[in-house]
Amino acid sequence: MKNKKIIVAGVLTALLGVGVFVKSDLIALQNPTLDQDSRLNSLAKFTKVVATIQKYYVDELSVDDIVKKALQGLLSNLDAHSSYLDEKGYKDLKIDTEGQFGGTGHHLSV
Numbered sequence: 001m002k003n004k005k006i007i008v009a010g011v012l013t014a015l016l017g018v019g020v021f022v023k024s025d026l027i028a029l030q031n032p033t034l035d036q037d038s039r040l041n042s043l044a045k046f047t048k049v050v051a052t053i054q055k056y057y058v059d060e061l062s063v064d065d066i067v068k069k070a071l072q073g074l075l076s077n078l079d080a081h082s083s084y085l086d087e088k089g090y091k092d093l094k095i096d097t098e099g100q101f102g103g104t105g106h107h108l109s110v
């Protein structure tokens with residue numbers, strides 16, 4: 001179980017790292033004054049916090065749970081219109097906005 005957590009944490013960190021490097025090139029094109037070392041330091045800080053939470057938090061949380069909560073907090077604090085949707089939340093939103101409703105299809109004529 002411990003090895004599985006370590007593997008998941010490593011994979012997640014690797015994916016976040018790749019995402020940061022790809023995204024950092026795009027951000028650097030938009031704002032060349034951003035320092036890449038600063039982004040890497042921020043990612044290292046985030047990774048350390050995730051590891052600390054996973055190790056010492058009173059309840060057992062997976063890395064996925066911690067990152068999901070971090071993303072929810074990040075996006076909800078941007079503005080009133082931003083939020084994080086997981087796969088289920090996105091499917092629910094699509095159903096609500098595409099007009100797919102349940103029912104028997106009966107019509108009442110007066």
